Amino acid sequence: MSQYAHPSVLIDTQWLENHLNDSNVRIIEVNISPKPYKNAHIPGAVFWNIFTDLLLPDFKMNWDAIAFERLMARSGITNDTTVIAYGSYPGTGAWIFWLLQVFGHENVKVLNGGYQKWKSEDRPLATELSTFPATDYRARATDPHLRVLHNEVQASIGRSDCLLLDVRTIQEYCGEWFFDQPPKAGQLTGHIPGAVHLEHILTLNEDGTFKSFKELKNLYKNKGITADKEVFPYCTIGARSGYIWFVLKYLLGYPNVHNYDGSWNEWSRLPDIAIEK
Numbered sequence: 001m002s003q004y005a006h007p008s009v010l011i012d013t014q015w016l017e018n019h020l021n022d023s024n025v026r027i028i029e030v031n032i033s034p035k036p037y038k039n040a041h042i043p044g045a046v047f048w049n050i051f052t053d054l055l056l057p058d059f060k061m062n063w064d065a066i067a068f069e070r071l072m073a074r075s076g077i078t079n080d081t082t083v084i085a086y087g088s089y090p091g092t093g094a095w096i097f098w099l100l101q102v103f104g105h106e107n108v109k110v111l112n113g114g115y116q117k118w119k120s121e122d123r124p125l126a127t128e129l130s131t132f133p134a135t136d137y138r139a140r141a142t143d144p145h146l147r148v149l150h151n152e153v154q155a156s157i158g159r160s161d162c163l164l165l166d167v168r169t170i171q172e173y174c175g176e177w178f179f180d181q182p183p184k185a186g187q188l189t190g191h192i193p194g195a196v197h198l199e200h201i202l203t204l205n206e207d208g209t210f211k212s213f214k215e216l217k218n219l220y221k222n223k224g225i226t227a228d229k230e231v232f233p234y235c236t237i238g239a240r241s242g243y244i245w246f247v248l249k250y251l252l253g254y255p256n257v258h259n260y261d262g263s264w265n266e267w268s269r270l271p272d273i274a275i276e277k
Helices: 013-018 035-039 050-054 065-074 092-102 114-120 150-156 213-221 239-251 263-267
Strands: 025-031 046-049 082-087 108-111 162-166 230-234
Touching: 013 114, 025 035, 025 050, 025 092, 046 050, 082 092, 082 114, 092 108, 092 239, 108 114, 150 162, 150 230, 150 263, 213 239, 230 239, 230 263
Parallel strands: 025 046, 025 082, 082 108, 162 230
Antiparallel strands: none
16 A cells, blocks of 8 residues: 555554554444444444434535534544544545544544455454443534535636546436436436546445555546646535545545535535536
C-alpha cells in the first residue's frame, strides 16, 4: 500500500487482527441493517446504522454536532481514539473516513478490503454485541472545505477548471434508476449536466481491496479526471461520492476534491434545476 499518496490512512487485515485489543482503537461497522452485524462481525466492532445514526429522515446527512457527539460518545470513542471503519458494502469505510474528517476527528483509518477480505481469510468473528463505557466527546467545527453545496455545483457547470464526477451505476446516470431501482412517482432521474460518469466500484479488486496507485491513476486519467481540476464527486446520498473523495484525495493525492454530499437526492428535488439523461 506504500505506493499511494497517503498510505497511512489504510490498514490491512493483519494489522487489525494484531490490534483488536488495543484500548485506543475502536472498530466501527456501518450498514443499513443490524442483521449482518448480529450474524457475525469483527470482534469489538460497534454498529452504526446508516439510516438512523448518520442520515436524516429525508436521507440527507445529519450535520448536527450534538447528534455526532452522542454517537461517538456511546461508541466509546474519545477525541484521541483511532477509529477503524468498515462495512459490508464496498466503500463504506472510506465514506466514514470523510464524515469523521468533516467533524474534525483526524485519527481515522480504513480497513483495506473491509469485511469481505476479513471473512475470506477466516479471521476471528463475533456475534455478541460490542459495548463500551460512554465517553465525553467534543466535536470540532465542521470543515467546509471537504464539502461542496448545490449552489457551488450549479456555478461550476461549464467551467473548464471544474469537473463533476457521477460515481453511481450506469443505470442511475442514464436515468433508468433512482438509486437501486426504477423511479417511483415524483422521483426525477438522470444526471447533472456535463457530469463525467465513472462508477465507484471500478476502483476495487475482486477481493474488495483498492486497486494499485498505477491502476487508479490510469482509470481516472483515461476519463479526463486529472489532478489539475477541481473535482466534485456525487452519487445519490453522498456515501459513494464520499468514498471516491477518499480515493482521489488520499490514494491518488488530488489536491482539490470536494464531496457533493447532497448529491442526486438533493439535486433532483431542487426547483428549476437542469437535468440530463
